Amino acid sequence: NAGVTQTPKFRVLKTGQSMTLLCAQDMNHEYMYWYRQDPGMGLRLIHYSVGEGTTAKGEVPDGYNVSRLKKQNFLLGLESAAPSQTSVYFCASSGEDTQYFGPGTRLTVL
Amino acid sequence: KQEVTQIPAALSVPEGENLVLNCSFTDSAIYNLQWFRQDPGKGLTSLLLIQSSQREQTSGRLNASLDKSSGRSTLYIAASQPGDSATYLCAVSHNFNKFYFGSGTKLNVKP
Numbered sequence: 001n002a003g004v005t006q007t008p009k010f011r012v013l014k015t016g017q018s019m020t021l022l023c024a025q026d027m028n029h030e031y032m033y034w035y036r037q038d039p040g041m042g043l044r045l046i047h048y049s050v051g052e053g054t055t056a057k058g059e060v061p062d063g064y065n066v067s068r069l070k071k072q073n074f075l076l077g078l079e080s081a082a083p084s085q086t087s088v089y090f091c092a093s094s095g096e097d098t099q100y101f102g103p104g105t106r107l108t109v110l
Numbered sequence: 111k112q113e114v115t116q117i118p119a120a121l122s123v124p125e126g127e128n129l130v131l132n133c134s135f136t137d138s139a140i141y142n143l144q145w146f147r148q149d150p151g152k153g154l155t156s157l158l159l160i161q162s163s164q165r166e167q168t169s170g171r172l173n174a175s176l177d178k179s180s181g182r183s184t185l186y187i188a189a190s191q192p193g194d195s196a197t198y199l200c201a202v203s204h205n206f207n208k209f210y211f212g213s214g215t216k217l218n219v220k221p
Contacts, residue, residue, distance in 0.1 A: 042211040101153035
């Protein structure tokens with residue numbers, strides 16, 4: 001039982017490049033989330049999903065897209081990376097209450 | 111919009127001391143409140159979850175209380191240990207879809 005895993009752990013991009021972050025969970029959770037964490041600002045919700053095939057915008061969705069084609073996977077895409085997207089990205093999943101977090105992806109955009 | 115504030119931002123205490131971390135929120139119509147622990151370079155680990163109908167939850171040396179009407183929660187840590195050193199975050203939700211996090215309290219317990 002791996003819980004929530006994220007790929008990759010680290011990435012450096014140049015401005016304008018694209019990439020996809022992968023989140024996988026093996027707990028059969030309906031709900032999945034993508035957050036970003038910046039110094040002094042806590043975690044902010046980017047997008048979330050309430051089930052396979054569904055996605056919704058969170059607090060800071062601009063510049064990101066997501067897909068949930070399979071229940072266990074939640075993908076976060078950056079189509080044209082900007083330095084403002086330098087951050088640590090966390091994925092989480094939940095049943096009805098407690099959220100379980102992945103280890104994070106540290107992304108730097110130069 | 112929900113605003114979650116945690117005070118203090120950082121706290122340093124000697125080993126063995128009892129301590130209280132504070133969390134306040136502006137919109138009291140919450141579904142639940144959670145306290146998390148985050149170690150450097152790691153993800154978040156859930157410590158305690160309090161449903162909106164509950165007043166407190168306990169786990170070992172940790173006790174979390176919730177006063178929904180005043181928009182406050184406290185995390186009490188008894189007999190602190192160096193292994194308790196981490197950042198503690200609180201988060202509130204209005205349903206099971208959206209969570210709002212505070213910026214955390216960084217705790218250092220000195221041996």
